[in-house]
C-alpha cells in the first residue's frame with residue numbers, strides 16, 4: 001500500500017466509501033449499481049480536479065514520496081542488459097550515484113543517476129542519494145568512457161543535493177561538481193538529463209549539463225530546498241510551503257523560465273502509482289530525443305549545449 | 319520630544335564620541351588582531367594588516383588598482399541590469415541600494431587590462447554587492463568576459479568572492495554555474511590559460527563552479543573556501559569541525575589548491591605565470 005499524501009485525502013476517503021458500499025451491496029445482495037456508478041463518476045471528477053490543481057508543495061510531497069520510483073527501477077523497466085560499473089578509480093565507489101551500460105531500444109547507452117534507497121538500510125548505504133566527490137568523479141569517468149565509444153548518455157537526476165559533510169569537503173566536493181559541469185559541456189555525444197524526483201542544487205546540476213533536460217511532471221529542480229529557502233529568506237523553516245511557491249521549483253515553472261526543454265507527464269497521482277507505465281512515458285521521451293540528437297555530430301552537439309545554457313538567465317540591457 | 323527621539327539622540331551622541339576616538343577613515347582597526355593602523359598605511363600594504371597579516375576584503379575597484387597595470391583597465395558590460403524574474407519583494411530596491419553603495423552594476427566587475435604588459439581579461443567579484451552572490455547578470459557578465467578572452471586568445475583571470483547562489487533568482491541562479499562552465503570549456507579547448515584566484519569568502523555555487531576549475535587555482539591566505547556552510551555540515555555530521563576547516567590552508571593541505579600567495583606577492587607571481595603560458599611553449603611546426 002502506498003502512503004497517502006494530505007492533499008489527496010478527499011480522493012482516498014471517497015474511494016474507501018465506494019469500496020465499503022460495494023462490500024455492503026454484495027453482502028446484503030442488493031443492487032446498488034446506480035449509486036456506486038454515481039459515486040465513481042464523482043471520484044473521477046474529484047481526482048481530476050485535485051491532481052490537475054496540484055500546488056507546488058503538493059508536488060514536493062509527491063517528488064519525495066518514499067515509494068517514488070528510482071533510477072534503478074526506470075533502468076530495469078526501460079533497458080536491456082544493464083551492467084553496473086563501479087568506482088572512481090581514485091578513492092572508492094559511491095552508492096549514491098549509479099552508472100553503467102545498457103541497451104536502449106537496441107542502442108548501447110551509458111546511464112548514470114542519483115540513487116536513493118527504498119528501505120532505511122538501503123538509504124544508509126546509498127547516503128539517501130546524496131553523493132560524495134567520488135560519486136561525481138565516477139559519473140565523469142563513465143561519461144568519458146561513453147564519449148570514447150560514441151554512446152549517448154542518459155542521466156537521471158534525483159537528489160536533495162551533494163552531501164554536506166566533512167569528508168566531502170576534504171576530498172573536494174566543489175571541484176568534483178565544477179569539473180563535471182565543465183567536462184559535460186565538452187562531451188561529443190548526445191546527453192539527455194531527466195529530473196525524476198528532487199533536483200537539489202549543484203549536486204543535481206552536476207548531472208545536468210545536457211543537450212536536452214526534461215522533468216517529470218511532479219519533480220522539482222531548485223537552487224535550494226524549500227525548507228532552506230524559507231530559513232534564509234524568512235528565518236523560519238516551517239514556511240517551506242510558501243517558499244516552494246515563491247522559488248518556482250516545479251516542472252511548469254522551469255519550463256516557463258526557459259530552463260528545461262519539456263515535461264514528461266506523470267501517472268495520475270504520481271509515478272509511484274504505476275512504475276511500468278511511467279517508465280513507458282520516459283522511454284518514449286528518450287527515444288524521440290535520441291532520434292533527434294543522433295543526427296548531430298560531435299561538434300554540433302557541443303555547440304547545441306553551448307547555445308542552450310548561454311540563453312538561460314533574465315536581465316535587461318540599458 | 320518623543321521617547322524614541324531621545325534614544326536616537328543618545329545613540330547619536332555615543333557614535334559621535336566614538337568618532338572622536340577614531341577619526342572617520344583615518345584609522346582602521348584589524349578585525350583579527352584589533353591592531354589600529356593608519357588607513358593610508360594599510361592601503362600601502364595592499365590592505366593587509368601590518369601586524370598580523372590579515373587580508374582585508376577588497377572592493378572590485380581596489381583590486382583593479384592593486385593588480386592591473388595602472389590605467390590599463392577597460393570595463394565591460396556595465397549596462398547589464400538585474401531584473402526580478404521571480405518577483406521577489408524589494409529585490410530591485412536591494413540591487414539599487416548596492417549599486418549606489420559600490421558603484422557597480424552587479425556583484426562582478428569585468429573587463430580588459432594588462433598585467434605587467436600582458437593582455438588579459440579579468441573578472442573581479444565584489445562581496446560588498448549582495449555578498450557577491452551569483453544571479454543572471456553575474457553569470458552573464460562572467461560568461462561574456464570568458465567569451466571575450468576566447469575571442470582575443472588571451473588568459474582569463476577571475477577573483478572570486480561570493481556567498482554562492484542569488485536566492486531571489488532561484489533556479490536561474492543555479493543555471494549560471496552551467497552557463498559559465500560551457501564558456502570556460504570553450505576557452506580551455508583553445509589552449510588558453512585560466513587562473514582562478516579565490517579570495518575570502520568563496521562558497522556554495524561559485525566554489526562549485528568556475529572558482530574550482532582554473533588551470534591554476536590560487537587563494538589568498540586564510541580565505542574561507544567551501545561548498546557547504548560550516549553550520550550545515552556541523553548539523554549533518556554532528557561533530558565539531560577543526561578551526562582551520564575550509565580555510566585556504568586547509569584546502570592546500572587537502573590537495574585542492576595549487577598555491578596560496580600573500581597579497582604583496584600576488585601580482586608579481588601571477589604575472590610570471592601568465593608570461594610562462596604565453597611565451598616559450600614548444601612550437602609544433
Ligand SMILES: [Zn+2]
Pocket residue numbers: 348349350351352353367368369370371372
Ligand atoms: Zn591584524
Ligand SMILES: [Zn+2]
Pocket residue numbers: 436437596
Ligand atoms: Zn601575450
